[in-house]
Amino acid sequence: MAEWQEFRGGVNIVRRQGDVVHRPTSPAASAIHRLLRHLHDRGFHGAPEPRGFDADGNELLTFLDGEVHDALTPNLRTVELLASAAALLLGLHDASLTFRPLPEDRWLFPARQPAEVMCHGDAAQYNCVVKSGVAVGFIDFDTAHPGPRVWDVAYAVYRFAPLQGPDNPESFGTPQEQGRRVAAFCRAYGASVGAEVIDVVPDRLQALIDFMREQDAQGNEAFQRHIAEGHSDLYEADIRYVRAHRDTLHAAFQAE
Structure with a gap:
């Protein structure tokens, strides 16, 4: 055995x-x-x-064979990984179009309207299986829920572009470079998701902060630990960062 x-x-x-x-x-x-x-x-x-x-x-x-990385190390900051993660998310969303949730389904995250697809809910590098530098799968569907495509793409670009300020230890690149990576992700994803995703990112992060605080209040030790470690503070700082650099990030789409 x-x-x-x-x-x-x-x-x-x-x-x-x-x-x-x-x-x-x-x-x-x-x-x-x-x-x-x-x-x-x-x-x-x-x-x-x-x-x-x-x-x-x-x-x-x-088990999905491959590697999962907590952070985007320099060798993972490639166009190939970015585009393959976007294509993988598109494939997931498209395959979910005919899925019909039941009234009794208990999703961890609430359904959001318009419920176009089933969102993964946590499409990030730490839930992405990689082989030979290409994204081949997503794991950990605990946060799956019905919602709009752009809601899921917003969190993915936050993690993969990334849309994070310099105080975040996972951040890399200038706002201009991050904007180009967001635009590249959206081009690879297609399905009419464009520059509006940048304006969804702050709302998506605020929803995550609210969820974490709810779990904290309910005594969830994992989320109590995350808050104590400053995760929610980082998200709040990144919300300010994305809003401060909104015009620069949007300009990357106009330069295509």
Whole structure:
């Protein structure tokens, strides 16, 4: 029998045995498994495949082979990774178009209107599986929820461009360079998402801050730790940064 491997994420501890991952079950697990099955049935294989639940109540998912990085190291700041992540997100969204949420589904994040697609909810480098410098899959669908395309793209460009100020340790590039990377991501994504995404980023980050504070108030230790470590302070600083450089970021789209 294959040996167990343990991985610690920002919220969960997951274990892998062979090609199956065992993860703590969230209230949204049954809805997420239906979504993942739907994506695979529609030909999108850049997501784990659901395999039910184990005797301890953990959810079972297939393991996606590749590397996952907490931060965009210099060798990952390529056009290839940026464009492939955008194409992967587009494929996920398009495959979800015919998914029909049920009234009893319990999504971690609230549905947002217009509910055009199923959003991943946390499309970032730390949830992106990479092989040979190309994004091949997204993992951790705990925050999936119905919403508009641009809502999901906004968080992705925040992480992949990135749209972060110099005080954020994950930030790199000037506002002009970041704007060009946002524009490149949107071109690769297509589907009529353009410069308006820049104005959605602050709202998307504020929604995340609000969620973190709600979880903190409810006694969620993971989010209490995140707030204590200053994560929400960084998001607030990045909101100010994006708003301060709005014109420069928008100009990157006009220069195409």
